[in-house]
Amino acid sequence: MRFNTKLAALLLSTAATSSFAGVVLYTGRPEFSSQGSISYDSDFQSYGSSIVFATPATPLTLGDVTYPGPQNTIIGSLHPSSNLGKTKNVLVTGSFGALTGQINSVPKYTMLAFDGAVTSGVVNILISTNLASYGFSDVPFVDGSSGLTFEGFKTNSPNEYFVAFSLSTADPSQVPGITDITIGHAVMAAVPEPQEIAMLLAGLGLIGRSIRPRKSSAPKPT
Secondary structure, eight states, X not given: OOOOHHHHHHHHHHHHHTTXXXXXXXXXXXXXXXXXXXXXXXXXXXXXXXOSEEOOOSSEEETTEXXXXXXXXXXXXXXXTOOTTSSSOEEEETTSSOEEEEEOSTTOOOEEEEEEEESSSEEEXXXXXXXXXXXXXXXXXXXXXXXXXXXXXXXXSTTOOEEEEEEEOSSTTSOEEEEEEEEEEEOOOOOOOHHHHHHHHHHHHHHHHHTSOOOOOOOOOO
């Protein structure tokens, strides 16, 4: 039996790199939080628990997340024409465009989450990392009158980390809002280092040679 070291190398290479791209989606905060350690969890309750609206700074920075606007606006529970803030104050863009957050890339955050609502319709979410962008289209959100919709994301590798996110709608009159923005670091599964893979392949090669059939060493007839 001959051991195919080329096949082994291909399988190990695939196993080592297949988890390096992509994000995992979580729709429950407890499961999301159990994936690692939370560094920041920010909301907008400091603007008052019973408000119509507030106008924070533009751009607005909370922790390691910056909201560039334009025209950042906090919608509260007393707003007469919107249910967005009935459960909790939410951040929207006053221009009713895409709501964007920019994440500090230095700490290399591998966990991102938020609670959200939309006045009506569905939401398009774009998650950007240092390696790629991932779109989630037509995500159903509640309207905020009796709760909020949770969305959580985790990268598959410590080499990929979040740098930005945005929420938008197809109809400009449908306004998304968010709160409880959470970022952190996930616990990642160990991935073999290149030198470890090389050593393993070398070991497999030795095994392959040891199990090859040997020629008979019986004496030749005279």
